[in-house]
Each structure stands twice: as structure tokens, then as C-alpha cells.
Amino acid sequence: MDKQLYTILIYSENVVGILNLVTAVFTRLQVNIESLNVSPSGIPNVHKYTVTIFSDDEQQVKKLVKQIEKKVDVIKADYYLDSEIFTSEVALFKISTPIVMAHPEISRLIRHTDSRMLEVNETYISVHVCSSSKIIIELYKALARFKCILQYTRSGCVAITRGKEEKVSAFLKEHQNAQLRFMEEGINNDEA
Amino acid sequence: MESLKAQGVQTIFGYPGGSIMPVYDALYDYTRGEKKAFDHILVRHEQGAIHAAQGFARVSGAVGTVIVTSGPGVANTLTGVADAMIDSTPVVVIAGQVGVGVLGSDAFQELDLITVAQPICKWVYQIRRPEDIPWAVSKAYYLAKSGRPGPVVLDFPKNAQVSKCDYMPSTVNFVRSYIASPLPKDDAMREAAALLNSAQKPLALVGQGVELGGAQEELKTFLEKADIPAGRTMLGLSALPSNHPLNVGMLGMHGNLAPNLKQQEADVVIAIGMRFSDRVTGNLNTYLKQAKVIHLDIDNAEIDKNVKTDVAIVADCKEALPMLTALVHKADHKAWRDSFAPLNEREQSRVIEKAIHPQSGPLLMGEVVNAVAEATQGMGVTVTDVGQNQLFATRYSRYHTPRSIITSGGLGTMGYGLPAAIGATFAEKERPVCVFLGDGGLQMVIQELGTIMEYHCPVKIVLMNNNFLGNVRQWQNMFFQKRYAFTHMLNPDYAQICAGYGIAYERVTDRNDLPAAVERMLAAKGAYFLETVIMEEDDVMPMTPPGASVNDMMLEKEANNG
Numbered sequence: 001m002d003k004q005l006y007t008i009l010i011y012s013e014n015v016v017g018i019l020n021l022v023t024a025v026f027t028r029l030q031v032n033i034e035s036l037n038v039s040p041s042g043i044p045n046v047h048k049y050t051v052t053i054f055s056d057d058e059q060q061v062k063k064l065v066k067q068i069e070k071k072v073d074v075i076k077a078d079y080y081l082d083s084e085i086f087t088s089e090v091a092l093f094k095i096s097t098p099i100v101m102a103h104p105e106i107s108r109l110i111r112h113t114d115s116r117m118l119e120v121n122e123t124y125i126s127v128h129v130c131s132s133s134k135i136i137i138e139l140y141k142a143l144a145r146f147k148c149i150l151q152y153t154r155s156g157c158v159a160i161t162r163g164k165e166e167k168v169s170a171f172l173k174e175h176q177n178a179q180l181r182f183m184e185e186g187i188n189n190d191e192a
Numbered sequence: 193m194e195s196l197k198a199q200g201v202q203t204i205f206g207y208p209g210g211s212i213m214p215v216y217d218a219l220y221d222y223t224r225g226e227k228k229a230f231d232h233i234l235v236r237h238e239q240g241a242i243h244a245a246q247g248f249a250r251v252s253g254a255v256g257t258v259i260v261t262s263g264p265g266v267a268n269t270l271t272g273v274a275d276a277m278i279d280s281t282p283v284v285v286i287a288g289q290v291g292v293g294v295l296g297s298d299a300f301q302e303l304d305l306i307t308v309a310q311p312i313c314k315w316v317y318q319i320r321r322p323e324d325i326p327w328a329v330s331k332a333y334y335l336a337k338s339g340r341p342g343p344v345v346l347d348f349p350k351n352a353q354v355s356k357c358d359y360m361p362s363t364v365n366f367v368r369s370y371i372a373s374p375l376p377k378d379d380a381m382r383e384a385a386a387l388l389n390s391a392q393k394p395l396a397l398v399g400q401g402v403e404l405g406g407a408q409e410e411l412k413t414f415l416e417k418a419d420i421p422a423g424r425t426m427l428g429l430s431a432l433p434s435n436h437p438l439n440v441g442m443l444g445m446h447g448n449l450a451p452n453l454k455q456q457e458a459d460v461v462i463a464i465g466m467r468f469s470d471r472v473t474g475n476l477n478t479y480l481k482q483a484k485v486i487h488l489d490i491d492n493a494e495i496d497k498n499v500k501t502d503v504a505i506v507a508d509c510k511e512a513l514p515m516l517t518a519l520v521h522k523a524d525h526k527a528w529r530d531s532f533a534p535l536n537e538r539e540q541s542r543v544i545e546k547a548i549h550p551q552s553g554p555l556l557m558g559e560v561v562n563a564v565a566e567a568t569q570g571m572g573v574t575v576t577d578v579g580q581n582q583l584f585a586t587r588y589s590r591y592h593t594p595r596s597i598i599t600s601g602g603l604g605t606m607g608y609g610l611p612a613a614i615g616a617t618f619a620e621k622e623r624p625v626c627v628f629l630g631d632g633g634l635q636m637v638i639q640e641l642g643t644i645m646e647y648h649c650p651v652k653i654v655l656m657n658n659n660f661l662g663n664v665r666q667w668q669n670m671f672f673q674k675r676y677a678f679t680h681m682l683n684p685d686y687a688q689i690c691a692g693y694g695i696a697y698e699r700v701t702d703r704n705d706l707p708a709a710v711e712r713m714l715a716a717k718g719a720y721f722l723e724t725v726i727m728e729e730d731d732v733m734p735m736t737p738p739g740a741s742v743n744d745m746m747l748e749k750e751a752n753n754g
Contacts, residue, residue, distance in 0.1 A: 024310065
């Protein structure tokens with residue numbers, strides 16, 4: 001069976017050492033991380049991780065996500081297929097100007113993607129590409145054939161979910177409400 | 193100190209050292225005179241402290257507390273932390289740490305505790321400021337005991353120990369990223385009840401979750417109404433009394449024949465507070481393939497981890513079992529229940545009788561355990577080490593009261609038994625605490641006899657001495673062509689050792705002397721060391737060979753009698 005790309009979205013408290021804790025689960029379950037991005041989320045003090053992996057075993061991915069979510073400081077972890085999310089990725093290329101000058105098709109390849117030049121001089125051209133992982137990888141392979149790449153880096157994928165439901169906000173709200181109810185019941189019982 | 197008091201801590205197992213000295217200085221006042229709030233038990237090695245805290249927690253249900261120093265001090269507790277994690281035991285380890293200013297400089301006795309402890313504990317936190325102490329301590333105890341219990345480690349740099357601030361009490365009973373007890377979902381409950389109501393051959397697999405949830409009565413009511421026989425895991429042995437008519441024995445590699453084989457005939461299996469350990473399931477490719485599986489557990493990560501579940505109920509069994517009881521029909525599965533008997537009889541005649549009532553030859557572990565069980569009438573607390581001693585002790589002890597088995601299940605930690613029994617005596621004042629040890633496990637922690645001496649812990653130590661690391665020897669015998677690589681072991685003279693520690697000692701070699709010796713041990717006021725001289729090469733049977741299907745459980749060596 002072919003390997004499928006899964007994108008795992010994790011929301012955690014912003015506490016010391018949490019990245020270690022999350023990545024240790026991948027290590028233990030022998031899952032290779034393709035890309036990893038961590039940044040503050042739209043919820044105060046909550047960080048969001050976008051992790052992509054290839055796997056041919058959805059049960060294993062489920063297990064992985066459950067074990068991540070089990071960590072006390074992790075709020076929510078879920079996995080998605082490409083059809084369920086919007087993704088984007090940034091790549092930076094530093095390519096050799098003389099080679100580009102000698103092969104005009106390189107320029108066409110770059111212009112074909114969502115890209116812009118950052119700097120051009122007689123030695124190199126730096127290019128910023130914002131696209132899907134797939135297109136960036138294809139561009140890299142195409143450019144590599146010309147042996148023009150001096151430096152190359154990718155940001156790792158970031159993703160937001162499709163759909164009208166905001167799972168994390170809903171989870172936090174529901175959990176907090178349940179706690180308030182619980183505390184009120186406690187107070188009422190004490191009074192009784 | 194005030195934060196620990198607020199958590200109801202009374203007993204602390206610990207060992208002082210450089211980085212925790214300010215805490216110990218405060219402890220000086222809080223363990224005597226007007227301010228006295230705690231008893232501090234000075235163990236002889238930090239591993240002893242954590243296992244004692246585990247034993248304390250397992251028998252009482254309260255959180256065990258450990259205080260140790262940084263570096264080697266806390267490193268010595270880590271085996272126990274990992275053990276408490278896999279066996280869901282609530283403990284809090286408070287460890288000294290070098291000051292924040294020198295963290296990361298390879299300072300004396302510095303250990304990167306956060307990174308080391310993270311994967312083996314439920315939560316680890318570094319308290320860098322004194323004003324965080326009340327909050328962090330309260331959160332530590334809340335996390336250790338709530339939900340699926342586990343170990344929590346507090347890394348306490350020295351500067352935060354000596355800085356001063358006003359004590360502002362703090363109570364944590366809510367963590368927004370953590371759901372302690374998920375509510376049972378109605379549809380899952382209904383589906384589970386429908387499966388159980390349609391079952392002809394239902395079987396329950398009961399684990400320690402029932403004990404941790406304090407749901408022993410709820411379990412009984414549920415099983416009795418739906419008339420479901422129940423096998424228990426090793427850690428769940430006292431979740432259902434041994435003499436309950438629906439108890440059909442112990443699951444697992446060396447458990448009883450009937451529940452191991454009959455689970456492969458059951459049409460509906462309900463697993464309650466257990467995690468389908470590989471020691472229970474054997475080869476997963478052949479396990480429970482015929483059955484609909486209902487899994488009730490508080491930990492969502494256990495669902496579908498090893499065994500694919502048809503209905504999952506993620507909830508506290510104390511809450512979920514009564515709801516399920518209300519939904520299931522009163523049933524009578526007499527024919528199914530009766531079908532366990534022939535297997536029980538086969539095991540009784542071919543294994544048990546020979547193990548507990550041998551007619552000749554040297555003493556056997558089974559008969560020693562049985563003699564203690566006869567004398568305590570199943571009202572004692574059984575503590576075990578790991579190995580053959582554990583398997584015989586768990587098989588042949590009886591459990592008539594909850595929380596009466598303390599053993600290292602998941603991690604299989606040799607050296608666990610003696611300190612765990614010490615800890616248990618601080619929580620259990622009524623029932624006798626009997627620990628069954630092999631000569632290997634005893635010698636891993638023999639220094640804790642000093643703790644017993646100093647605090648007069650009434651531990652009943654039953655050493656089953658066969659001059660071998662018995663379980664490894666058994667495997668070498670069965671699977672490594674009897675090549676006994678480093679499993680034979682020379683033993684010291686325990687009479688002299690006990691004399692040195694001032695512990696009453698008796699040695700038994702003749703089975704006719706055994707019952708009276710056990711009586712003397714139980715009647716003695718304090719600690720007692722009963723050395724039983726055991727046949728060197730006895731095997732614990734039945735056995736499901738490693739990697740084999742539970743269908744292939746063997747009653748005798750070298751023959752498949754399943």
C-alpha cells in the first residue's frame with residue numbers, strides 16, 4: 001500500500017519542554033517527521049504545531065495522535081488528509097545567476113510558481129516561493145537538474161482546517177463549562 | 193511544607209543531599225514539636241524511597257511522596273518513576289536541583305531532569321520561583337491522583353528553595369488541557385449494553401482500573417446482574433474477591449488455564465480498567481478474534497492500542513459501571529459458567545496440587561505461598577518482587593479485601609518488593625503485609641533492611657531462596673537449551689545479616705515445619721524474615737510461551753496440553 005501524507009495539528013500550552021515531549025512520541029512509535037512547524041495560535045498562550053508524516057497505516061497514525069493528546073499540556077491533537085485542510089509552505093532558493101543566464105527555461109520554471117525575486121546580482125538570485133509542498137518539491141527537482149541551486153530551504157507545512165467547526169476553541173469552551181458546572185454542583189452540595 | 197500539608201501528606205520517603213538541604217532544613221521543624229506535620233522515613237537508597245512510596249500509594253489509594261536531592265539522588269528514583277507510570281501509581285517526587293543561575297553549566301550534581309523524566313512520568317515541572325510552589329505542588333498532586341493516576345516529578349532549583357515569599361494557598365482542580373474523567377457517552381453505553389444483552393458467552397477482563405477507581409462494589413453488582421464470569425489481570429487480582437463465584441481466575445502468561453482459554457470462546461468480552469498488556473494477550477493475531485470487544489477505560493490512548501475495540505467507553509469505571517448495570521438485563525449464563533469447570537479441574541490436578549501439596553522433595557514456592565495464604569485467610573496484603581516468586585505469589589495468594597496485591601506488573605522491576613512492602617506498612621496498620629521475594633530481587637535492595645530496623649516496619653519477609661534467578665533460568669531451560677548463563681547465584685548467610693539488622697529470622701527446609709513457622713512469623717510483633725529453602729530448578733506453570741497464542745498455554749513443560 002502506498003504511503004499517504006497525513007498532517008497532524010496539535011495545540012498545546014506554551015510550557016517549557018513541550019516540543020520534546022511531542023516529538024518523543026514520534027520517536028517511540030518509529031514515525032519519521034517530514035516537516036514540523038510551531039508557532040503561536042490564535043488562542044492566547046496556546047501554541048500550534050503542524051506536523052506532516054507519511055504513513056501506510058492509519059491505525060498507527062490514530063495511536064500516535066492519541067498518545068500525543070494524552071500528554072497533560074497538550075490540549076488537542078488530530079490528523080487530517082489534504083482534502084480536509086488548506087496548507088501552505090514557503091521555500092527559499094539561492095540559485096546561480098550565470099547558470100540561469102545560460103538556461104532561460106529556469107526562469108520560466110520559477111515564474112510558473114507563486115514566487116518572487118528577493119535579490120538579484122551577478123553571482124546569485126534569491127527566490128521566495130509560496131506554494132504547496134508538492135509544487136515546491138517539483139520545482140526543486142526541476143532546478144536541481146540544472147545544478148543551479150546554491151542554497152535551498154523549506155519552512156515546513158502550515159495548515160488550517162476546512163469546515164465550520166473550530167475543534168480546539170469548542171473543546172476549551174466545553175471543558176471549561178463542564179468544570180464550572182462541576183464546581184457549582186460542589187458548592188451547592190456543600191451548602192446542602 | 194505548608195503546600196505539602198495542604199495536600200494531606202503525612203508520610204514522606206526520602207534521602208537528603210546537597211541540592212535539597214533547604215527543604216530538609218524546613219523538614220526538621222515539620223517533623224517534630226509543635227509544627228509536626230509529617231513522618232519522614234529515611235530509606236537507604238533513593239530507589240527504596242520511590243518503591244516505598246509506590247507501595248504506600250497502592251495499598252492506601254493516596255499519593256505517595258518522595259523527596260530526594262538532584263543528580264544521582266533523583267536518577268536513582270527513575271526506575272520507580274517509570275514503574276509507577278506503566279502501573280498507574282500516584283506518586284510525587286520532589287527533587288532538588290542546582291540553582292537556576294548555574295543550570296546548563298554542568299554544575300555539581302546537575303541532571304537535566306525535565307528531559308530525562310518527561311517520557312516516563314505524567315507531568316514534570318521545574319519550580320523556578322518560590323511563589324510558584326503552592327500552585328505547582330497542588331497541580332502535581334491533582335495530576336498524580338486524578339484520571340489515570342501516575343507519577344509526577346517536581347524539579348526544584350535551590351534558589352527557589354531559599355528565596356522567601358508569603359505563602360499563598362493554591363488549589364488546582366482544573367487543568368484546561370486535561371480531562372481527568374471523561375463522561376461516559378450514552379450511545380456507547382447503549383451499544384455496550386445491547387452487545388452484553390445479546391451475549392451467550394460473555395466474559396469480563398478486570399484490571400487495576402477497578403481498584404484505582406474504587407469501583408469494586410460497582411463491579412460486583414454489574415457482574416452479578418448480567419451473570420458475567422470475570423478473569424482478573426495480575427494488578428487487578430483484588431478488584432474482585434478470590435472466592436466470588438464469578439471470579440474465574442488470573443489472566444496472563446502464567447495465569448489460570450480456564451480464563452486464558454475461555455476468552456477465546458467468548459462471544460462478547462468486556463475489558464474493564466485493563467490495558468491488554470502483551471503478557472495478557474499473547475500473540476495479538478490470534479487474540480479475541482471471535483469476540484465483540486467492549487473496552488471501558490479512563491485513558492483514551494488505551495482504546496484500540498493493542499486490541500481493536502467494537503465499543504469503547506472512555507470513562508471512570510466508578511461512574512460507568514452503575515450506568516451499564518442499569519442498562520443490562522438480568523441474565524443467567526449457567527451453562528457457560530459451568531463450562532469453565534473442566535479446565536479448572538485439569539489445572540487443579542495437573543499443576544496446582546503438585547505445586548501446593550507436594551508429597552516429597554525439597555520445598556516449593558507454591559506451597560510456601562499457599563501456607564501463608566492459609567494462615568492469613570486471604571486477609572493480608574500480598575507484596576511481591578519480580579520473577580518466579582511473583583508468579584507463584586500472585587497465583588496462590590488469596591484476595592478477599594480490595595487493594596491487597598502490590599506487584600510490579602508493567603515494568604517488571606526486580607528490587608521492587610522489599611521497599612514497596614516497607615511503604616505499605618506505613619499505610620496499612622490492620623492487615624499483615626507479607627512480601628514474597630526471590631534471592632535475586634532481595635539482594636538488589638537488601639540495604640532497605642536498615643529502614644525496617646530503624647522504623648520497626650512490621651514487614652513479613654518470605655524469602656523463597658532457590659540460589660537462582662529462577663524465571664530467567666526457567667526460560668533458559670525451556671528456550672535456550674538449558675544454557676544457564678549467569679543465573680546461578682551464591683547467597684550470603686541471611687541469619688547473620690538479619691542478626692546484624694536485629695530482625696527476627698527463621699529458616700525452613702522441611703515442609704512439616706512450614707505452617708508453624710508461618711504462624712510464628714504472623715504472630716511476631718514486628719518484622720520477620722522467613723527464609724524458605726526452595727527446590728533449585730522448579731518451574732512456574734502453566735505458561736503461554738513468549739510470542740505464542742493464548743490458545744497454546746502449556747500445563748506442563750515440553751508438551752502442548754491446551
